[in-house]
Amino acid sequence: MTGPDREALERGLRVMTRIRAFEDRVMREFAKGDMPGFVHTYHGSEPVAAGVCAHLTDADMITSTHRGHGHCIAKGCDFEPMVAELYGRETGLCRGRGGSMHIADFARGILGANAIVGGGISLAVGAALAARVLSDGRVAVSFFGDGAANQGIFHESLNLAAIWRLPVVFVCENNGWAESTPVSYSTSVADIAERAAAYGIDGAVVDGSDYAAVHEAAGRAVEQARAGGGPTLIEAKVTRVRGHYVGDPEQYRSREQRRAARTADPLARLRAEIDIGDYEQQVVAELDRAYESARAAPWPDPAQVERFARSDPPPGPEPASDPPATERQGSYLLAVHEAIASAMRRDPSVIILGEDIAGGAGLGPPLEGAMGGTFGTTKGLIEEFGPDRVRDTPISEAGFVGAGVGAALADLRPVIDVMWASFAPYCFDQIFNQAAKMRYMFGGQTDVPVVLRMAVGAGLRAGGHHSDTLFSIFAGIPGLKVVAPATPADAKGLMARAVAENGPVVVLEHMSLYRTEGPLPAEHYELPIGRARVVEPGDDVTLIAASAGVVMAVEAAEALRSAHGISAEVVDLRTLSPLDVDTLAESAGRTGRAVVIDESPPRCSVASEVAATVTEAVFDRLRAPVARVTSACSPVPFSPPLEDAHLPTADRVVSAVLDLVGRQTK
Amino acid sequence: MTEHEVILPKTGIYEGDVVLVEWLVDEGARVSAGEPIFVIESEKVEMDIEADTDGWLHREAEPGLEAPIGTRIGVICPTEAEHRQIAAGP
Numbered sequence A: 001m002t003g004p005d006r007e008a009l010e011r012g013l014r015v016m017t018r019i020r021a022f023e024d025r026v027m028r029e030f031a032k033g034d035m036p037g038f039v040h041t042y043h044g045s046e047p048v049a050a051g052v053c054a055h056l057t058d059a060d061m062i063t064s065t066h067r068g069h070g071h072c073i074a075k076g077c078d079f080e081p082m083v084a085e086l087y088g089r090e091t092g093l094c095r096g097r098g099g100s101m102h103i104a105d106f107a108r109g110i111l112g113a114n115a116i117v118g119g120g121i122s123l124a125v126g127a128a129l130a131a132r133v134l135s136d137g138r139v140a141v142s143f144f145g146d147g148a149a150n151q152g153i154f155h156e157s158l159n160l161a162a163i164w165r166l167p168v169v170f171v172c173e174n175n176g177w178a179e180s181t182p183v184s185y186s187t188s189v190a191d192i193a194e195r196a197a198a199y200g201i202d203g204a205v206v207d208g209s210d211y212a213a214v215h216e217a218a219g220r221a222v223e224q225a226r227a228g229g230g231p232t233l234i235e236a237k238v239t240r241v242r243g244h245y246v247g248d249p250e251q252y253r254s255r256e257q258r259r260a261a262r263t264a265d266p267l268a269r270l271r272a273e274i275d276i277g278d279y280e281q282q283v284v285a286e287l288d289r290a291y292e293s294a295r296a297a298p299w300p301d302p303a304q305v306e307r308f309a310r311s312d313p314p315p316g317p318e319p320a321s322d323p324p325a326t327e328r329q330g331s332y333l334l335a336v337h338e339a340i341a342s343a344m345r346r347d348p349s350v351i352i353l354g355e356d357i358a359g360g361a362g363l364g365p366p367l368e369g370a371m372g373g374t375f376g377t378t379k380g381l382i383e384e385f386g387p388d389r390v391r392d393t394p395i396s397e398a399g400f401v402g403a404g405v406g407a408a409l410a411d412l413r414p415v416i417d418v419m420w421a422s423f424a425p426y427c428f429d430q431i432f433n434q435a436a437k438m439r440y441m442f443g444g445q446t447d448v449p450v451v452l453r454m455a456v457g458a459g460l461r462a463g464g465h466h467s468d469t470l471f472s473i474f475a476g477i478p479g480l481k482v483v484a485p486a487t488p489a490d491a492k493g494l495m496a497r498a499v500a501e502n503g504p505v506v507v508l509e510h511m512s513l514y515r516t517e518g519p520l521p522a523e524h525y526e527l528p529i530g531r532a533r534v535v536e537p538g539d540d541v542t543l544i545a546a547s548a549g550v551v552m553a554v555e556a557a558e559a560l561r562s563a564h565g566i567s568a569e570v571v572d573l574r575t576l577s578p579l580d581v582d583t584l585a586e587s588a589g590r591t592g593r594a595v596v597i598d599e600s601p602p603r604c605s606v607a608s609e610v611a612a613t614v615t616e617a618v619f620d621r622l623r624a625p626v627a628r629v630t631s632a633c634s635p636v637p638f639s640p641p642l643e644d645a646h647l648p649t650a651d652r653v654v655s656a657v658l659d660l661v662g663r664q665t666k
Numbered sequence B: 001m002t003e004h005e006v007i008l009p010k011t012g013i014y015e016g017d018v019v020l021v022e023w024l025v026d027e028g029a030r031v032s033a034g035e036p037i038f039v040i041e042s043e044k045v046e047m048d049i050e051a052d053t054d055g056w057l058h059r060e061a062e063p064g065l066e067a068p069i070g071t072r073i074g075v076i077c078p079t080e081a082e083h084r085q086i087a088a089g090p
């Protein structure tokens, strides 16, 4: 591969001129005080964005950083919606929901700037995975700083991209600093590109102030990726000409050091060689117009503060709230399996990802007899759908959940098996900051159709790291929908619906229920998210529960009836977020008493949320305060007597009801 | 008007008043973009503020001034002649 020809150099100089003018202007306008928040500029790195993006089309995808204006401009963003976004206006690229650090333009393959250092790297791996599965020739590029190269997600991502030979290029912009920390202090190797060797991929160091050099190195890497030759790590050495952010006092470098940094000008060489006439004045005029229109543009409507927070329901009428009638019996585990299998048959964009989900099939044929997940829920799927769509992963929760989320931005519908919910903290960024916030932060430009499956529940003597339910952790995140089915029929219908949803859905599968049997319709059907179900009608008290708590509630209702003559209504939440307030209010308002059963610890629990919601809705019709029966406020213990004491039980539910009946005030 | 305003800038997230601590260059001096020309204090941290264009500096405020972000404290004139004219007053 030869270097760029004159025409390519001229195009590069134009792009760099746009970036430089944009950033100079940002500094000037920011100083005036009417641009909200804070901004980071790209001074000194212009050849990197320009030289890399020269090889990309609008269909190719990039992930960017808090210092991302240059990436956007090089990928072809218009100034006007960019500037409007910097000012938080409704006409901005993300309708003002994102700002400088979360800017995105999906029409141009910009899957978002990311203010979580390293946050974009696994998303690019996922975008590349989608390109690979769909065989559509797209390439993904992740830009990130030297600071990000010390994040675990960087290492997990390089390994994933390497073992799957994905069409992705990792571009590390090494400007020598992570905020105030020099790379010489923070990094174990002289060249970050050396780290490519650890993953058996190509690494290249390039002078990031030399447009021709970047153009050539990036061209080679993009061509290799597109041709199926796998990933490359490019480290571009650049100077951080300015402070970390606009207005950074830069106490960590002397006046002389600052002075020296300011003199670095990677545009100078090309400017001396190539005449682009009055292009710079044209760009300045374009910026004048962009600033004028941005400052005059409307603010977002405060009444729409929650718009885009959650995905819209799938198109079409809402499915019936009850599963179809059937004589057929089946287990909860079979229900989960059937829902996933039928979703995969119906929609070729559904893939499944996770540790051991094929199980032993990573080594290739014969595929038969592979383990099919720790619990066996995905057994047999590798034989039917093959290793491209049933993808075993290394033990890299952050990496593969991030990859699943990235793939969801790039036309796949991944169903990700996190295995035990207790492992989810390893991928919390990918769930909380990425999947759950993207639709909102990007102003509705994208949906994130991803399903996160997790096994929950205690009682199996598994101890503190394999027994959590984490109900409130997920239900407390605005961008997620969370379901926790209690029966085989619900497990099937809610899983099917979760895959059909356009936003992230967390499906919490209770381990103690996997072997339980119940009616299980054979056909494909969906159940609506956000609809509770009255399991047993009653008059004196409402027992509200989800997941295995429903079994407990039914047992308690039976005991209340036979031993105390109390008629309890059992309501299965089915969905933890959003709550079905109408059904809860109707039932509790009618019976006048409610007890909420929750297997998670009590602080800020779903039980607390339900209690507050019911109280707000029907306080004047309650005859006693809403009671909560939760697990103890401790990690789940190992020793059987301790674990039994930790968990809610039907007996404790009965006591709570008797207490309510005794203390009633009206 | 072709001269370029020098203002007390917003630095980072802080939006309160800013103090002009000292001028680093003399009245009428020739300055170039990127050169520190005055020091401010904002949120108890002092920092250099650089010229964002080339030209001749006219100072319009005295050290010790505490004023809101965006307050004009001088101008940078593109030519020496324009500076002379502005320094002479209206």
Ligand SMILES: Cc1ncc(C[n+]2csc(CCOP(=O)(O)OP(=O)(O)O)c2C)c(N)n1
Residues within 6 Å of the ligand: A066, A067, A115, A116, A117, A118, A144, A145, A146, A147, A148, A149, A175, A177, A178, A179, A244
């Ligand atoms: C996960 C995370 N940790 C810390 C920060 C705070 N932070 C923002 S930018 C930054 C430095 C990043 O350095 P680098 O990746 O080299 O990028 P650069 O700013 O030099 O472009 C830090 C520590 C953050 N935003 N996200």
